[in-house]
Structures are given as C-alpha cells and as structure tokens.
Amino acid sequence: MELKDKLISSFLAFEEAFDLNSDIHELRTRSLKEFEQLGFPSKKEEAWKYTSLNSVLKPDYSVFPKKEDTIEYRDIKKYLIHDIDTYNLVFIDGIYSSHLSQTTHDKIDVCLMSSALSKSKYKPVIDNYFNKIVSKENGFTPLNTAFSKEGAFIHIHKNQLADKPIQIVNFATGNEAALMIQPRNLIVVDENAHVQIIERHQSLTNNPVLTNSVTEIYAAKRAIVDYYKIQNDRDTASLIDNTFVEQQEQSNCSMHTFSFGGKLTRNNLNFYQRGEHSDSTLKGITIIEDKQHVDHNTLVHHISPNCESHQDYKGIFAENSTGVFNGKVLVDKEAQKINAFQANNNILLDDKATINAKPQLEIFADDVKCSHGCTIGQLDQDSLFYLRSRGIPLKEAKALLMYAFANNVLESVKIPEIKKRINHEIAQKLGVSLGFDL
Amino acid sequence: MLRIKNLHASIDNKEILKGINLEINPGEVHAIMGPNGSGKSTLSSVIAGKEEFEMTRGEIKFEGEDLTELDPEERAHKGIFLSFQYPVEIPGVSVTNFIKASINAHRKSQGLEDMKANEMLKLIREKSEMLEIDRKFLSRSLNQGFSGGEKKRNEIFQMAMLNPKLAILDETDSGLDIDALKVVANGVNKLRNKDNAVLLITHYQRLLDYIVPDVVHVMVDGKIVKSGPKELAYELEEKGYDWLKPEQV
Ligand SMILES: Nc1ncnc2c1ncn2[C@@H]1O[C@H](COP(=O)(O)OP(=O)(O)OP(=O)(O)O)[C@@H](O)[C@H]1O
Numbered sequence: 263m264e265l266k267d268k269l270i271s272s273f274l275a276f277e278e279a280f281d282l283n284s285d286i287h288e289l290r291t292r293s294l295k296e297f298e299q300l301g302f303p304s305k306k307e308e309a310w311k312y313t314s315l316n317s318v319l320k321p322d323y324s325v326f327p328k329k330e331d332t333i334e335y336r337d338i339k340k341y342l343i344h345d346i347d348t349y350n351l352v353f354i355d356g357i358y359s360s361h362l363s364q365t366t367h368d369k370i371d372v373c374l375m376s377s378a379l380s381k382s383k384y385k386p387v388i389d390n391y392f393n394k395i396v397s398k399e400n401g402f403t404p405l406n407t408a409f410s411k412e413g414a415f416i417h418i419h420k421n422q423l424a425d426k427p428i429q430i431v432n433f434a435t436g437n438e439a440a441l442m443i444q445p446r447n448l449i450v451v452d453e454n455a456h457v458q459i460i461e462r463h464q465s466l467t468n469n470p471v472l473t474n475s476v477t478e479i480y481a482a483k484r485a486i487v488d489y490y491k492i493q494n495d496r497d498t499a500s501l502i503d504n505t506f507v508e509q510q511e512q513s514n515c516s517m518h519t520f521s522f523g524g525k526l527t528r529n530n531l532n533f534y535q536r537g538e539h540s541d542s543t544l545k546g547i548t549i550i551e552d553k554q555h556v557d558h559n560t561l562v563h564h565i566s567p568n569c570e571s572h573q574d575y576k577g578i579f580a581e582n583s584t585g586v587f588n589g590k591v592l593v594d595k596e597a598q599k600i601n602a603f604q605a606n607n608n609i610l611l612d613d614k615a616t617i618n619a620k621p622q623l624e625i626f627a628d629d630v631k632c633s634h635g636c637t638i639g640q641l642d643q644d645s646l647f648y649l650r651s652r653g654i655p656l657k658e659a660k661a662l663l664m665y666a667f668a669n670n671v672l673e674s675v676k677i678p679e680i681k682k683r684i685n686h687e688i689a690q691k692l693g694v695s696l697g698f699d700l
Numbered sequence: 701m702l703r704i705k706n707l708h709a710s711i712d713n714k715e716i717l718k719g720i721n722l723e724i725n726p727g728e729v730h731a732i733m734g735p736n737g738s739g740k741s742t743l744s745s746v747i748a749g750k751e752e753f754e755m756t757r758g759e760i761k762f763e764g765e766d767l768t769e770l771d772p773e774e775r776a777h778k779g780i781f782l783s784f785q786y787p788v789e790i791p792g793v794s795v796t797n798f799i800k801a802s803i804n805a806h807r808k809s810q811g812l813e814d815m816k817a818n819e820m821l822k823l824i825r826e827k828s829e830m831l832e833i834d835r836k837f838l839s840r841s842l843n844q845g846f847s848g849g850e851k852k853r854n855e856i857f858q859m860a861m862l863n864p865k866l867a868i869l870d871e872t873d874s875g876l877d878i879d880a881l882k883v884v885a886n887g888v889n890k891l892r893n894k895d896n897a898v899l900l901i902t903h904y905q906r907l908l909d910y911i912v913p914d915v916v917h918v919m920v921d922g923k924i925v926k927s928g929p930k931e932l933a934y935e936l937e938e939k940g941y942d943w944l945k946p947e948q949v
C-alpha cells in the first residue's frame with residue numbers, strides 16, 4: 263500500500279487508540295481531509311523541484327507508535343548536550359520517556375503536548391495558538407496535524423526567563439522495521455520572556471525512519487527566542503521539518519540549523535514578523551557527503567515596518583551530495599523601512615556534488631533595504647597551500663578552511679557548549695583532530 | 701643544504717622559471733632581488749611545493765634529498781619555511797590555535813606527542829616578546845583585518861615558533877615601518893645559527909643592512925643573471941636592473 267493510503271486508512275485506528283474525544287478531534291479530521299487532497303508534494307511543484315521524495319516514501323513505515331520502549335541514558339548521552347544543566351524532553355519512537363526527561367511547571371511550563379491537549383488548564387493556550395500559523399502549502403503539515411498527539415509544549419510566562427536551555431530530542435530505536443514519527447511542538451513565549459531551545463532527531467539503527475515534524479513558535483512583545491536545530495542523523499533517516507515563527511513587536515528570534523547528516527533533510531522554515539522592530543535571524547551550516555541531501559526552504563514575511571531579518575546559510579557539499587537553498591523574502595506594502603539581508607555561500611568539494619540556490623525577493627514596499635548574495639565555489643588553493651606550508655596535512659588544512667568558511671555562522675551561537683558540540687561534530691565528520699578547540 | 705639545478709617551472713604551459721641554479725649552505729644568508737614579475741615568488745613557491753606549478757626540468761634537493769615528490773606539508777616537516785608575500789586570512793582560527801596546530805603537526809610527523817600546554821604557552825610568550833607582539837593580537841583570527849605590517853610580523857612570529865632549517869622570506873620587509881623592520885630583522889638574526897639558512901627576497905637594499913647577506917642574486921625573467929657580494933645590492937639600488945636585462949648582458 264502506498265504511504266498516503268496507509269496513513270489515511272490508519273487514521274481511525276490512531277484516534278481510537280488515543281483520544282477520540284479530544285478537543286482537537288475535529289481539527290484532526292479536517293486536517294486529514296486536507297492531506298487527502300494535497301498528498302505528498304512531487305517534483306512538479308516549484309518548491310520541490312530539486313527534492314525528490316520518491317525513495318523516502320517507499321519503505322513500509324509503521325505510521326504510529328505502538329509499544330513503549332526504553333533506552334538507557336548511557337546509550338543516548340552523546341546525542342544530548344550533557345555538559346550543562348538543561349530541561350529535557352525525550353521521546354522514544356514518538357513516545358515520551360519520563361526517565362530520560364526533566365520537565366518543570368515552576369514559573370515556566372516545559373512539558374508534553376499530550377498533556378497540554380488534554381488538560382483544561384492549558385486549553386486557553388491551545389485554543390489561542392495551536393495550529394494557528396501553519397501553512398497548508400503541502401500535505402506534510404496537515405498530515406502532522408491529523409496525527410498530532412505528542413511533542414514538546416513549552417510556555418514561558420510573561421517576564422520569565424527559562425533558567426536553563428531546553429532540549430527536545432526524538433530517538434528512533436529501530437524496533438519497527440521502518441517508522442514514521444510526527445512530533446508536534448508548540449512554543450509560546452510571552453511578553454518579555456526568554457528561552458533557549460535545542461532540537462534533535464536521532465535514529466539509533468539503520469532501519470528507515472521518516473520524521474515529519476511541525477513546530478509552532480510564538481514570540482510576544484519583546485520576547486527572545488534562541489533556537490538550535492542539530493541535524494546529524496543516519497543515512498537511513500529522513501526529516502521533513504516544518505517550523506513556523508510568529509513575532510510581535512520588538513521580539514528577537516534566531517534559528518541556527520546545523521545539517522551534517524541524514525538521507526534527506528528538508529527544512530521549511532517560516533518567519534512572520536507581525537510587530538514593529540522585530541528582528542529575525544536564520545542561519546545554517548550544512549556539511550554533507552555521500553548521497554545526502556539537504557534542502558533549506560526559508561520564508562521571511564515582513565508584515566510590519568521597521569524590522570530586520572538576517573539570513574546566512576553556508577553549505578559544503580562533498581561526493582554526490584546535493585543541496586538546495588530556496589530563500590524567499592516577502593515584504594508587504596505596509597512594511598516600510600525594512601532591512602532584509604540574505605547570504606548563501608556554498609563550496610563544492612567534488613565534481614559530482616551539486617547545489618541549487620534560488621533567492622526570491624518579493625518587495626511591495628518602496629523604502630526598504632534588501633540585499634542578497636549567493637556564491638558557489640571551491641576551497642581556495644592559495645589558502646590551502648599556506649596552511650600546508652606550515653606543516654598542516656591536506657585533510658586537516660581542508661577542515662580548517664571549512665571551519666573558516668562556516669565560522670561567522672558559529673559566531674552568533676550564544677551557548678558555548680553548542681559551539682563546542684558543533685565543532686566536535688564537524689571534526690568527527692571530517693575525520694580530523696585539530697589539536698585545539700576552535 | 702639547498703641545491704637547485706637547472707630548474708624550469710611553468711604554470712598553464714607558460715614557462716616562468718627558465719633554468720635556475722642556486723646553492724645555499726648551512727649558516728648562509730642569500731638575497732634575491734629582481735624586477736616585478738621576474739619569478740622570485742614563483743621560485744619560493746616551487747621550493748615550498750606549490751602544486752599549481754609544474755617542474756618541467758631540473759632538480760631541487762634539500763639536505764641531499766630530492767624534494768620533487770614531496771607535498772608542501774612534508775617539506776615543512778623537513779624544515780622549510782616560507783614567509784608569504786601575501787599571507788592569507790583564516791577567519792575563526794586564532795593565531796595561537798593556528799600555531800598550535802602547526803607545531804603539533806610538525807611534532808606528529810616526527811612521532812612526538814603534542815606539545816604540553818604550558819610549554820607551548822612559554823614558547824609563545826618568549827617569541828611574541830622577542831618580536832614585540834601584543835598578547836591580545838594572538839587571540840585574533842589569523843591575518844583577518846591585520847595591517848600589511850602586522851601580517852608580516854606574524855609570519856616571522858610563526859617562523860620563530862617553528863624554528864626552520866631554511867627560511868624563505870618573500871618580501872617580508874614590504875609593508876613594515878622602520879621600527880618594525882628593525883624588530884623583525886633582529887628577530888631573524890637571533891634565530892640564525894651555523895646550521896640554518898635564510899633566503900631573502902626583497903626590493904630594498906635597506907633590509908640587507910640589518911640582515912647581512914653572504915650572496916646577492918639578481919633574477920631577471922626567470923633566470924639568475926648575476927650573483928655577487930652584498931655590495932651588489934648597492935649597485936642595484938643605484939643603477940636599477942636595466943643594465944642586467946638579457947639583451948644587454
Ligand atoms: N598562478 C599564476 N598564473 C599565471 N601566471 C602566474 C601565476 N603566478 C605567477 N604568474 C606569473 O609569473 C610571473 C612571475 O611572478 P612572480 O610572482 O614569481 O614574480 P615576482 O618576481 O615575485 O614579482 P614581485 O616582485 O612583483 O613580487 C609573472 O609574470 C606572473 O604574472
């Protein structure tokens with residue numbers, strides 16, 4: 263059976279197994295209908311022209327988790343940022359793992375979507391925010407809504423500062439021959455509140471995994487959201503990440519996406535600036551090889567005047583890997599005095615590696631500053647020679663130049679341990695030891 | 701130490717070095733002068749192993765060993781150091797971290813462990829003081845935003861840290877102010893001993909007042925057309941190169 267048909271026919275069983283009486287039952291049913299109509303996107307659609315889902319949709323996925331499984335902390339420690347204290351929301355095959363997690367309700371809510379969807383205490387927040395800014399451009403988001411059940415629910419109340427970063431980590435154990443997971447996260451950051459979040463999806467075996475994740479982030483007036491996505495999964499795991507960020511006045515949201523592995527990764531990242539003087543940062547480092555594929559599909563929608571957006575994506579592609587950068591900046595007529603900056607720089611290490619880059623600016627206001635630049639090149643031979651002439655072997659010299667190339671994206675990372683982690687994962691990936699921390 | 705015989709080298713099928721002969725012994729200082737584009741930097745790059753240049757004829761031997769097949773890093777490990785005319789910028793990698801990577805790469809090639817942190821610090825302090833380099837400078841990204849003079853001083857700092865057998869200084873004096881020139885020249889002189897050698901490439905006789913050469917060579921159009929004692933530099937300063945151009949010789 264095709265995955266689409268399988269999902270549709272599993273829906274009833276899914277709802278029955280969990281909560282048919284849920285408040286969002288109707289929304290789920292409606293969303294399933296939308297998915298039925300839209301289906302999965304094909305290469306015929308402009309936004310998916312360079313990203314083929316054929317091989318990703320092929321395996322016979324189990325489409326919702328059945329049995330609970332446990333894993334030991336020592337087996338997953340390396341995938342967590344463990345050298346600092348954090349709140350953790352850990353999910354195993356889509357099911358919450360309480361013994362690996364650390365939640366709180368002290369001044370801030372760091373807990374589960376399943377409880378937020380069922381407890382009356384959270385109803386006002388759910389009514390206000392759940393599924394309010396998602397786009398229905400393709401079937402993935404409605405599909406996720408139809409099967410939405412579990413994920414992170416984070417609510418930072420007015421004037422509160424989350425006292426430590428929050429990690430959202432999804433593990434796939436390989437208990438199912440092939441598994442589809444659909445995490446659903448909601449993050450509401452009230453006025454003048456502040457939060458740092460780290461998100462990761464990790465498969466623990468080589469059984470195929472398809473993750474279709476949806477995250478909605480609401481930043482109220484003067485809120486600060488600092489978000490990091492670490493994508494370094496196995497070559498049998500694919501991720502469709504759909505993230506929507508809505509910003510009010512003077513809010514500041516930044517998203518760093520580090521894509522170092524996985525079969526296919528598609529980042530649909532959407533920012534909506536609804537309040538004046540808001541600031542958005544979208545940055546990414548992609549370093550992939552083999553047949554890996556990473557597609558960044560960003561939208562920054564400037565709805566209000568006097569705002570800024572900064573996009574800076576760096577890509578390094580080796581062997582047969584492919585990259586896509588599709589960066590759209592949309593400036594409404596009312597959004598005067600906007601400063602929108604976009605840069606996408608790429609290095610192709612091998613003849614067979616490819617990148618398709620397409621910046622799109624749609625500007626309807628007349629008093630705006632928009633700039634975009636896109637480059638595709640190779641490692642600089644003179645720089646390589648310089649490093650080698652100082653005794654640094656070719657492999658390490660190349661690695662150093664890659665660091666140098668990606669460096670300005672790392673500069674804006676505010677959690678030092680993340681910087682350390684990223685450096686470590688890059689070094690490991692490139693198989694080098696540089697003898698120092700960058 | 702370095703013995704170059706009838707060296708021809710080209711890039712994109714364009715011959716740039718057209719039969720160079722040069723012999724440098726331990727303890728010696730040689731200077732090469734010559735007009736722009738005559739091939740001085742090309743020669744230093746070829747000695748250091750830049751792969752874009754193709755050696756079409758001749759040989760380069762260092763301490764009796766043929767260098768032709770060696771990578772740039774292997775030549776560095778053998779003790780060849782090139783101070784670049786145009787050092788490259790490496791954002792995100794501090795001077796200190798870079799020199800650590802460089803020193804430990806040298807040590808690794810000799811089967812040694814990484815240098816201990818305190819030993820490294822001591823060495824860095826010693827050499828940076830000798831070259832009057834501010835400590836703050838060492839935590840900046842390598843060469844990024846450095847002034848021309850700062851880049852050159854930083855090259856000599858790296859040389860001092862690595863203590864090479866053969867140091868090739870390609871226009872290290874260009875861009876240095878008079879005081880900096882003295883400091884750098886002083887640094888180079890302190891590193892000299894009977895076992896190492898220096899090859900200076902310069903356009904100005906002034907440097908040679910501070911680092912006194914045993915031999916001065918004149919390079920014109922890919923060939924060494926004249927060699928002589930240090931006084932030759934004064935003669936060049938006075939007369940220019942025209943009288944040495946192949947047509948007139
Ligand atoms: N990568 C290259 N491609 C093509 N030509 C080159 C390349 N590198 C050097 N050349 C040419 O080789 C010749 C010698 O250049 P080189 O840099 O060695 O001169 P130089 O003697 O160091 O000059 P200067 O005094 O200006 O530093 C020049 O004509 C230069 O244009």
Ligand SMILES: [Mg+2]
Nearest residue numbers: 740741742785
């Ligand atoms: Mg030169």
